[in-house]
Amino acid sequence: MHSPEAFVSSPEQDPALHVLRHTFGYAAFRGEQAAIVAHLQGGGDALVLMPTGGGKSLCYQIPSLLRPGCGLVVSPLIALMQDQVQALRQLGVKAAYLNSTLTPDEANEIERQLVDGSLELLYVAPERLLTPRFQNLLTRARIGLFAIDEAHCVSQWGHDFRPEYIQLSILHERFPDVPRVALTATADAATRQEIVERLALHDARVFLSSFDRPNIRYTVVEKDNPRKQLLRFIRANHDGDAGIVYCLSRKKVEETAAWLKSEGIRALPYHAGFDAAVRESHQTQFVRGDGIVMCATIAFGMGIDKPDVRFVAHLDLPKSLEAYYQETGRAGRDGLPSNAWMAYGLQDMVLLREMIEQSQAPDEIKRVERQKLDALLGYAEAPACRREVLLRYFGEASTPCGNCDMCLTPPQTFDASVAAQQALSTIYRSGQRYGAGHLIDILQGRETAKVTERGHQHLTTFGIGKSVSDAQWSSLLRQMVAQGFIGVNEHGGLILQEACRPVLRGETGFMARKVRESAPSGAASVRREIEFESDEARTLWAALRQCRRDLAEAQNVPAYVIFGDATLKQMLEKRPQTEDELYELSGVGDRKLAAYGEAFLAVLRTHQRRHA
Structure with missing residues (x-):
């Protein structure tokens, strides 16, 4: 059980903000995080849709630390459990996972910790959660919160369907007083409704964050x-x-x-x-x-x-x-x-x-x-x-x-009405059964073996599209498929759709994008995540990364678990020289300051002396 005193330094301080700052190292919540945390901390159910990188994990981790009992996180992948547990332990959180990588003795020890109340967060796969043994464990433990991560896995229409997720409504049936939160980064309106229905979240408050990832x-x-x-x-x-x-x-x-x-x-x-x-x-x-x-x-x-x-x-x-x-x-x-x-x-x-x-x-x-x-x-x-x-x-x-x-680089457009009519006529006259490559050969007037074998050199559209490049024809055909003028049969042949009639008859025009003639990579250079103003800055960046790498290797954890690039970037920009200055950086909480502060400050101070 977590006592409120563990998180509150003064009566007027917000417990959730205290945990956010001192455990996770962030000064303020982002977007809907504060409202979600407060809702779950108060015992409400929630459906949370938030883009990857938007901070979904904090939405269930902080309420789990604030509520009496252990927060239980249903997670579909072993890698996710291990990464999150490693990161939480770095912060001083009593976290564990139960999955097939553990020995029987290790699993038994974690089950004992769950029952005796010494765990704050436990990650478990849905398959294990649904076993009679684990359900019996839950009745003997004190659970503060159920978090169902990657909740879109419940959708039979989705790309990550996991049949075990459909049975997770058992949590509501057996533990109606324990708040539940379902979280996902990917769900259209139909998938959201399916999550609500299948997980019995009819009374849950829905938190829908922007799907935008501007970076x-x-x-x-x-x-x-x-x-x-x-x-x-x-x-x-x-x-x-x-x-x-x-x-x-x-x-x-x-x-x-x-x-x-x-x-x-x-x-x-x-x-x-x-x-x-x-x-x-x-x-x-x-x-x-x-x-x-x-x-x-x-x-x-x-x-x-x-x-x-x-x-x-x-x-x-x-x-x-x-x-x-x-x-x-x-x-x-x-x-x-x-x-x-x-x-x-x-x-x-x-x-x-x-x-x-x-x-x-x-x-x-x-x-x-x-x-x-x-x-x-x-x-x-x-x-x-x-x-x-x-x-x-x-x-x-x-x-x-x-x-x-x-x-x-906005695309140029042109009136492709005539070219569209030529393509549609070629599809019709050749029997609506051929793919783009063969149709382009007809339009370009190429007497390939396939063209002559089928007698398509005698079609009235043979060779009428020579003024258009192969690349532009490919693009036009794709655009017409996207507009619904052309369909694709089960064998990959292009076929006419009802929507093409006005174009074919000349009753409506068709504006199309021109093929780009620029570099084939087609990507404007993205601004690099780190812009070095000098060789001195580049040298310090390399030293900070080396310090992080050494600490990570010593503990056998990923480098970002020590500090992420965003935190190192702040060190590069602000050049802290004291623990108080380092503590002001986002991502530096109490535990990490105590564990790694002096190592990084030593790098920063040494660099400062050498380049004074």
Whole structure:
């Protein structure tokens, strides 16, 4: 049990603010955090939607420390539990996790601590939580709060569905007086309603924060040798930075990692086909190392608590805007400038359509997946601000951000009505069964083997599109798919949709984006997270990072658990020379000041003397 006296230095002081400052090292709450903490501390239920990096963890950690009993956190991934528990222990919090990595004796000891009241926070997987043994443990322990993290896993329509989550309504049934909070960074209106229904949160207060991540720059480029585009992007913007590259297939993950490595990039592969030891090794190297690029399928990333990932790149189209938002949200969790970069082509969309149609899912789920893919295509082909399109999907209005590729280098448009009619006529006259490559060959008048074999050199549209480049034709076809003029059949062939009739008949025009003729990487340089004004500043930055690395290695923990980049950046800018000055920095609480203050002050003082 936690006594209020442990957190209050004077009668008028707010207990939650006291914990925030002295335990976590922050002077003030952000956004809705204060209201969420107060609501849960008072015993209310809540549904919290907050972007990755927005501070969701504090929303349940602080009420757990303030309420009598142990806060129990349901978490779907072992990596997330271990990272958060390591970080909490650094702060002096009595935290633990129960998962399959523990020996029976270790698990028994943690269960004993739960029952005798000596734990403040316990992380557990939903599978373990639902076992009769663990349910019996809960009846013998004092629980102050239930936190259900990654709550979107409850949605059968979602990209991270976990069937065990559906059964978590048992917490409300068996422990109706214990407050519950469900938290997620990714949920559209339908998913939010599903969370409420399945977790019996009908009376919960909903806290809906902005989905905006203003520190992330969004860029989408048209595929043109995507590996080389990726390499140029990394070298131009993120040389030496940590990043994640997502690919659709395991084979592509391994090939991309090997190719980047051959080009001098410290890259590792990760997918579910590797055995557990390899996955754990590569994940540990990524989390604890500096400047490693992880090439991965979507099996990697959820629950990775690494705050200094500077970019997330997609070499293939993800399956939905929810998946895209979740994956890109792994960049820049520390609030420093970061990039979300994606290369995409029409074939990506064709492949995903085929995967939907060939799956064994019920027709209703296929219909929802098609809608989600259409929304993603609309984002990729957006002629205006990326952020506006992304936020609108989650029900949030915004104005142009000034920090995406569309805002920074607005696209040129042209009247493509005639070209659209030519493309639509070619699709119709060739039988509505061929993909973009073959249709472009017809429009360009190429007598390929496939064209002549099918007699398509005799079509009236053969060769009428020579004035348009292949790249522009590919772009036009994608834009027409995004506008709903063209559909894709189960074999990847392009077909006409009802909406194309006014364009085909000349009753309405079609304005299209011109293909960019700029560098294939397509990304305007993002402002680096650390701008060095001099060699002296660069030297101090390196010394601070080395100090952090030495302390982390001595304790066998990730470097960011000692201090994040954002805190080191403040040390670089403010140059504190005393403990009081160091304590003023964000992220420096009582425990970390006592444990690491003198080590970092020694670096700062030595540097000051040498450069006086």
